[in-house]
Each structure stands twice: as structure tokens, then as C-alpha cells.
Amino acid sequence: MKMKIVKTGINGEGIGYMDKLPVFVPDVLADEEVDVKITKKERRYALGKAVRILSKNKDRIQPKCYVQKSCGACPLMIARYPKQLEYKYEILRQSLIKYAQIDPRLIAKPVANEHIFGYRNQCKLPCRSEDGRLMTGMFVPGSNYFHAIETCIIHEPGLENMRKAVLHILNKYRMPAYDVKKKKGIRSLVIRGFDGRYQCTLVTGEDELPDSMLSELCRLKGMHSLWQSIHTSRKSLDVFGSRMIHLGNETYLPLQLDDLQLQISPRSFFQLNTSQAKVLYRTIADMVGGRKKLIVEAYSGIGAISLYLRNKAERIIGIESIKDAVVNANRNAKLNHSDHVHFLCADAADKLLYLSKKETIDVLIVDPPRTGLDDAMLACILQSRIREMVYVSCNPATLGKDLGVLQKRYQVKKIVPIDMFSHTPHIESVCVLNRR
Numbered sequence: 039m040k041m042k043i044v045k046t047g048i049n050g051e052g053i054g055y056m057d058k059l060p061v062f063v064p065d066v067l068a069d070e071e072v073d074v075k076i077t078k079k080e081r082r083y084a085l086g087k088a089v090r091i092l093s094k095n096k097d098r099i100q101p102k103c104y105v106q107k108s109c110g111a112c113p114l115m116i117a118r119y120p121k122q123l124e125y126k127y128e129i130l131r132q133s134l135i136k137y138a139q140i141d142p143r144l145i146a147k148p149v150a151n152e153h154i155f156g157y158r159n160q161c162k163l164p165c166r167s168e169d170g171r172l173m174t175g176m177f178v179p180g181s182n183y184f185h186a187i188e189t190c191i192i193h194e195p196g197l198e199n200m201r202k203a204v205l206h207i208l209n210k211y212r213m214p215a216y217d218v219k220k221k222k223g224i225r226s227l228v229i230r231g232f233d234g235r236y237q238c239t240l241v242t243g244e245d246e247l248p249d250s251m252l253s254e255l256c257r258l259k260g261m262h263s264l265w266q267s268i269h270t271s272r273k274s275l276d277v278f279g280s281r282m283i284h285l286g287n288e289t290y291l292p293l294q295l296d297d298l299q300l301q302i303s304p305r306s307f308f309q310l311n312t313s314q315a316k317v318l319y320r321t322i323a324d325m326v327g328g329r330k331k332l333i334v335e336a337y338s339g340i341g342a343i344s345l346y347l348r349n350k351a352e353r354i355i356g357i358e359s360i361k362d363a364v365v366n367a368n369r370n371a372k373l374n375h376s377d378h379v380h381f382l383c384a385d386a387a388d389k390l391l392y393l394s395k396k397e398t399i400d401v402l403i404v405d406p407p408r409t410g411l412d413d414a415m416l417a418c419i420l421q422s423r424i425r426e427m428v429y430v431s432c433n434p435a436t437l438g439k440d441l442g443v444l445q446k447r448y449q450v451k452k453i454v455p456i457d458m459f460s461h462t463p464h465i466e467s468v469c470v471l472n473r474r
């Protein structure tokens with residue numbers, strides 16, 4: 039059937055309507071006229087496949103990546119970059135209106151990504167054997183189908199070289215992909231790097247890796263830190279397993295962010311786009327404004343935001359639930375001679391409730407995972423007397439829902455979207471709220 043695509047969905051697909059039923063169609067852009075074959079019909083929505091594009095969006099381009107369609111990670115790569123930013127803005131705007139009736143004039147234009155290719159500082163890829171060769175790849179979204187990927191143009195070029203060099207050595211030693219029954223083999227490859235220095239984690243079964251292979255890996259140019267993670271659980275969705283073993287070279291990976299020095303352990307979260315992370319941190323610093331007595335950051339990870347703001351307050355407290363990350367963050371505070379910045383290991387809502395009863399918090403910064411703030415956290419913030427809040431979000435849907443709740447006591451002042459992940463539908467935003 040003929041269909042006009044009217045908007046972009048949160049997964050980067052096009053959305054058209056069949057009577058009033060929304061139809062999600064991958065690989066098409068808003069404003070395109072498409073011949074669609076319905077592949078699945080449910081009560082509230084349908085899925086479709088574009089058989090032919092009848093009229094193309096003028097901003098449609100040939101994607102630079104040869105596996106763009108089959109891999110599925112970069113659905114917006116078929117549009118010129120400025121158009122991608124328009125789509126992302128629309129996704130954010132619609133979510134904020136739908137869930138929180140936000141005045142769209144409060145939403146700034148997205149800050150563009152400085153480098154739209156080669157920006158990703160980390161890969162976290164599953165491994166499989168194909169024709170006797172170990173390969174990294176991706177699972178096609180929503181499926182169990184493994185797609186081997188030779189080259190990814192989103193990865194920083196040095197990261198790509200390192201990934202290929204590591205795979206080459208693993209193949210030289212005939213390392214097999216993970217076998218669920220034997221509980222042995224390579225499950226995934228995690229590599230993160232900045233400025234030519236890389237930290238690599240081999241996620242394996244209960245393998246004892248050959249010494250000669252390890253010393254070859256350690257000798258690779260730029261191999262700053264080498265780890266193994268033992269992962270034999272069938273259920274866990276986490277890339278890393280329960281046990282970490284340091285295999286060679288340094289334990290931490292260093293990173294310089296403006297005048298801040300950080301060191302990162304393999305399991306800790308760090309923003310995937312280093313130059314846009316700086317833009318994000320500078321934006322947060324601007325929003326916090328002048329010097330404060332006490333800033334609290336919930337969901338603080340390795341402490342990057344709190345430490346970036348170290349000159350903005352007499353005292354800064356970060357709250358983070360993963361112990362490893364808290365140890366990492368406190369080390370980073372020492373490294374930057376910041377005795378007034380402390381990181382506590384706790385659930386964000388529990389600790390914030392305790393702190394907000396005991397002290398006057400001038401600014402609360404939250405940077406939650408994609409699921410947003412939980413009910414306990416929302417209740418705690420509403421009950422507190424915290425005057426100013428900065429909400430950093432990587433998910434427009436949960437940001438919208440949370441702002442809908444927070445607006446009972448807080449007024450949204452400004453929202454700044456930042457593009458960290460060009461070609462994907464993801465958009466980061468920073469939102470300032472003042473207590474009413």
C-alpha cells in the first residue's frame with residue numbers, strides 16, 4: 039500500500055498511518071512517499087517494510103557504511119547530518135510535549151557533533167567463529183542473528199586498528215568463540231581508548247589464556263591495559279562477567295578532559311564520545327553558574343561531572359551504586375587534589391534522602407541510566423528543599439516522564455540537546471530546573 043511517512047520513531051524508523059494505526063517502517067525518512075508491505079499487525083500498531091520509495095526526501099543520501107542496513111545501529115545515516123539533527127530534535131520535542139507539556143521554546147537547537155564519523159571511543163562487541171575465524175559483530179536489533187562486521191566507521195580509527203590487531207592475534211592462536219556447553223572461548227571483545235592508548239578486556243569462559251599470546255597482546259603499540267573478564271552465566275545480559283583478572287600492562291586507562299585528569303577501570307561507565315563529553319560537561323558547568331556551598335551528583339560513575347565542577351563548590355558529593363566505580367571516582371578525586379569531592383557507594387534515592395534531611399543542597403545533578411529516575415528518587419526530590427537541579431538524560435522518553443512528575447515542584451528553565459551519537463536516533467539532553 040502507498041503511505042506517506044510523517045515522522046521519525048524513537049528507534050530511527052519512519053512512522054506512517056494506516057487509517058489511525060501507526061505503522062513503523064525501517065529504512066525510510068519522514069516526508070517520503072513509500073510503497074509499504076505490512077509485515078505484522080497488532081491492535082495498537084503495525085510493522086511494515088518499504089518495498090519501493092515513491093518519492094524521496096531531498097535530504098536522503100547514500101550511507102557511507104556498507105553494512106548500514108543490515109547492522110541496524112545507524113538508521114539515520116541515510117539522511118544528511120543537519121536533517122538528522124532535525125529528526126532528533128523532533129523526537130525530543132514530541133516526548134517532552136507528550137509527557138510534560140513542555141513549552142518547546144525552552145528547547146535549544148541541538149549542539150552538533152564535531153566529528154560525525156570515528157567518534158566512538160569504545161567497542162563492546164560479541165564474538166563468533168565464522169569459517170574457523172574469530173570475528174566481532176553485532177546482533178541485528180531485536181534478534182539473535184549475528185552479523186560479522188569487518189569495519190565500523192563510527193569507531194575512532196585507532197580503536198578500529200586495535201580491534202583488528204587484537205583479533206589477528208586471537209586468530210593466530212586459534213582462539214575459539216565461546217561455547218556454552220564447554221564454558222570456554224571468547225564471548226566478547228571490549229576495547230576503550232583515548233589519545234592512542236587503549237584498554238582491552240577479553241570476555242571469556244573459564245579459559246586460561248596462553249602466555250605467549252598475552253605477551254604478544256601486551257606488546258601491541260598502544261595497548262595500555264589488558265584485562266580478562268570471566269563470564270559463564272547464561273542469563274546475565276551484562277557484557278562483563280563476575281570476575282576480572284588483570285593480564286598485563288597498566289590497570290587503569292588515563293584520560294585528560296580539559297584540565298581534569300581521569301583514570302578509568304574497565305568496567306566503569308564513561309561517555310562514548312570524548313569530544314562531545316567535554317561539550318556536555320561545559321554545558322553543565324555553565325548551567326550550575328557561580329560558586330556554591332554544596333553540590334550533590336547522583337549516578338556519578340567514575341566522578342567525571344563532579345570533578346569537572348570541582349572549582350564550583352566548597353563541597354561536592356557523588357552517589358553511585360557500583361563499588362568499583364566509586365573506588366575509581368575517589369582515586370580520581372585524589373589524582374586531581376580535590377579533597378572536597380567525595381564519592382559514596384549507595385543507592386541514589388536512599389543516600390539523597392539522608393543527605394537532604396541533614397544538609398542544604400544548593401544544586402543536585404542527576405545523570406541516570408536510560409530508565410530514568412525511579413519512584414523513590416522522584417519522591418525524595420519532590421520532598422527536598424533543593425533549589426536547583428540539572429538533569430542529564432540520554433533518553434527523551436524517560437526525561438519527559440520524569441519532568442512530568444518533577445514539575446509539581448520544579449520549573450523547567452531550559453533544555454539543551456547535545457548530539458553524541460550521530461547516525462543513531464539517540465540524543466543527550468541537559469535540563470535545568472528551579473524549585474517553584
Ligand code: SAH
Nearest residue numbers: 307337338339342358359360385386405407
Ligand atoms: N555521570 C557519569 C555516569 C552516568 S551513567 C558520567 O558522566 O560519566 C549512570 C550511572 O548510574 C552508572 O555508573 C550506574 O552504575 C549508576 N547507577 C545506576 N542506578 C543507580 C542507583 N539506583 N543509585 C546510584 N547509582 C546508580
